[in-house]
Amino acid sequence: MSQEIVDTVTKYLTPNIPIKQISQGAEAVVFTSSAHPYLPTPEHDADGKPLQYIIKYRPPKKYRHPIIDRQLTKHRTLSEARLLSKLFLIGGINVPKLIATDPYNGCLWLEFLGEDLPNNSGFSNLKNFLWANVNDPYNDVVKSTLIKVGEQIGLLHFNDFCHGDLTSSNIVLARDDTQSNDWKVFLIDFGLGSMSKLVEDKGVDLYVLERAIISTHSAFSDKYNEWIIEGFSNVYNKHGKGGETKLKEVLKRFSDVRMRGRKRTMIG
Template sequence: MTDHLIAAVQTHLPNIDVNIISQGAEALVFETTTHPYNQTSEDASKYIIKYRPPKPYRHPKIDASITKIRTVGEARIMYKLSKLGIPAPTLISSDFNNGIVWMEYLGYNLPNGNISSFKNWLWFLEETAKAQQDEEGEDLSLCVSEEVKLVCNKVGELIGRIHLNDVIHGDLTSSNIILLPENNEPALIDFGLSSISGLPEDKAVDLYVLERAILSTHSVFSNTYNTWLLQGYKDIHHSKEFKQGSKKYSETIKRLEDVRLRGRKRSMLG
């Protein structure tokens, strides 16, 4: 099914070995060990290539323009974040007309071989706890340790930080948060649905999406995790670094309560 899409990316990237790691509705994500222009001989680094293939059901001209607009939009948000010093992949190279962006590879492999996303990390802790539990009885304290609390707070702070800079991620899930090898510092990835907005509504929806994602992927401790995440979100808003943070915080949280009652969509029509 995806073979012809991989063939398509190969025509744009000759001589580059790509390995598919994820496929969404709009884009394919590959990893590669080849740097497009700055290859050093003994370099084992990996790079990410995000490719938006043409959609055959759209008119070719409209298709080309949509692909370009979306690829550029994503790259622009990534640049904005790296300028703000917020951990996110940086741009390496681009071919906007063909919907290709090269970016930095973030994260490391967990002991079970999975990539260190926030989701995989929490699942890994749960697995480890369950494996130990057989001998010692019911004990899942590993999943709610101080370390987990710290990471959750940091994730909350990170989301607060992008919101204070009016960046809306648009697809906050625990798998779009990558933990970096240094102290499990969180970083954000996948800005395909991101936008710039200062409205409390958009920020609240962003938080709501994350809350629901945590609820469905880490249901055992979802309440604890969400409380910790919101705590981090609150802390960063009240820090001295940002003016008017506490005002923005109360507006967003007030909105979040409304959003919880009605769901992500603003109206039930259309």
């Protein structure tokens, strides 16, 4: 981890906002903080634990011209923020709440989602959740969760949005309420997301997720991918003939994308 990045962020967030780094990607560094940027009274979860917040920071890239770099960072920060705000307005889609947007410093504040899974199974993203169920891989909770995953992607695509990086780490599960075993499924990281009507973009989203499931959970991936597509199809099938036609188009392109992928791996 780069101390320089932490120092830069601390400098403009001020030491009043404690930060803890949880991830570093090519594009962004993600921190958690116990501070809310503007609420006067602290927020608590259903168990009475104080909430924490996500700060997603896009550091300057030294190899770019500073002015171009600032414009790009502003553009990307705003693009992700706009997507999150548009998606929230669509009924049924679950994305993190946008708390603050600071385009001048390349910073987004988001609601923190998820929790630590029991038995040291890690953070509750889809990937870790499936590993945590490896001894009973086809149980009801796994099935209903994967159908809900498919429904989230279906809602996204049906409304002509694409994710752009649909891995099983970018799907986060949060408890519906503290009593039940059921999970609510959230899509996170819209850094590469876009509004798109193109079946190609949708086919690629589905393919990326299918590959992610196959590569990490290969023994069970057929069933898992089937459940995801079941949930995905449910959304389209609710919209009559028009929905069914659109569904066919997307699934057809999905299988074309898969074929192209196979060819590429056979040659390469």
